[in-house]
Amino acid sequence: GDSVTQMEGPVTLSEEAFLTINCTYTATGYPSLFWYVQYPGEGLQLLLKATKADDKGSNKGFEATYRKETTSFHLEKGSVQVSDSAVYFCALSVIGANSKLTFGKGITLSVRP
Amino acid sequence: DTGVSQDPRHKITKRGQNVTFRCDPISEHNRLYWYRQTLGQGPEFLTYFQNEAQLEKSRLLSDRFSAERPKGSFSTLEIQRTEQGDSAMYLCASSLAGDSPLHFGNGTRLTVT
Numbered sequence: 001g002d003s004v005t006q007m008e009g010p011v012t013l014s015e016e017a018f019l020t021i022n023c024t025y026t027a028t029g030y031p032s033l034f035w036y037v038q039y040p041g042e043g044l045q046l047l048l049k050a051t052k053a054d055d056k057g058s059n060k061g062f063e064a065t066y067r068k069e070t071t072s073f074h075l076e077k078g079s080v081q082v083s084d085s086a087v088y089f090c091a092l093s094v095i096g097a098n099s100k101l102t103f104g105k106g107i108t109l110s111v112r113p
Numbered sequence: 114d115t116g117v118s119q120d121p122r123h124k125i126t127k128r129g130q131n132v133t134f135r136c137d138p139i140s141e142h143n144r145l146y147w148y149r150q151t152l153g154q155g156p157e158f159l160t161y162f163q164n165e166a167q168l169e170k171s172r173l174l175s176d177r178f179s180a181e182r183p184k185g186s187f188s189t190l191e192i193q194r195t196e197q198g199d200s201a202m203y204l205c206a207s208s209l210a211g212d213s214p215l216h217f218g219n220g221t222r223l224t225v226t
Contacts, residue, residue, distance in 0.1 A: 004155075032212065043117070044156070044204070044217040051212065089155050098169055099144065099208060101215060103155030 002027045002102045004090050009107035013080055021075040021107055023064075023090035031092040033057075033066050033073040034101065038087040047075075047088070080111045115139070117218035119205050125224045126195055133191045134221045138207030145188050146215060147180055148204040149173065156204055162188060163210075195225045 007022040025031065035047040035057070048057030053068035064075045073090060090104040118137040126132050138145050143164050148156035159178070161169040164185035174180075177195075182188040192199055202222050206215040 034214070036217075043219040044206075046214045046216075049214065091155070098161050098163070099212070099215065100146065100158050100161060100169065101148075101156070102158070105153065105155050 002031070002092060002094060004092055004102055004104035006090050006104035006107050010110060011107060012110045012112065015082055015111055015113055016079045017111075019075070019077040019080045019084075019109070021088055021090075021109070023073045023075065023104060025071050025073065025090075025092050027071075027092055027094055029094035029096065031094050033064070034091040034093070035062070035064055035073070035075050036089040036091055036103075038089070038106075040086070044089065080109070082111045082113055085109055085111050117205055117207050117216050119203075119218035119221050121221055122219065123222045123224075125226065128197060128225055129194055131191065131193045132195060132223060133189050134203055134205075134223075136188045136190070136205030136207075136218060138187070138205070139216055140186075142207035142209055142216070143185065144208045144210060144213075145182055146206040146208075147188070147190050148206065150202040150204055150220070151200075159190075192223075195223075197225045199223060200225045 032051045034049045036044045037047045048059040050057040050066035056065045087106045089106045091101045120135045145162040147159040150156040162182040177193045180190045202220040204220045206217045208215045
């Protein structure tokens, strides 16, 4: 079946540090890949997505590149801010599967001033 | 766009009682999803509606769970004879057809005592 594996957390960084959050996937079909973010007290929000191999999704300074050869979709940001503190979820959906999302476990990022 | 609305935000109930949650999707969205999220895990798919038709149900959705979307607008999720293992955050999401992203509500947190 389809699955998403995220690196273990939590992650604590100082402001302006470089961020990488690893995500790998297995899928029976050809998936679209997503990063969702959940800020404290808020609902899940789409951060970025990529729908085909070598696509790069980007938003709010975050980037992730769809790597079919390594089945990965790692999230990166060059300089994190305190306001980036949140839980980050990697997810996939397979074409023809009603856009149903399969999520990873999520990772908590804390950024200290 | 008022977003996806869920009610109530919190529900505490005693084991064995029935509970019902409501989801109001974004008005023009014809797809509606229910997910369950437990502590430290990513959201897990429960069921999916396209308009009023329930097109997919997860194996996680035991016979104590039932979901409806009678007029293709709001949806309800009922849990009968609640068990402590049902304690979780129940998330609703909606989307347009095709490759549109899912928009999530803030969830209903259920605690079964």
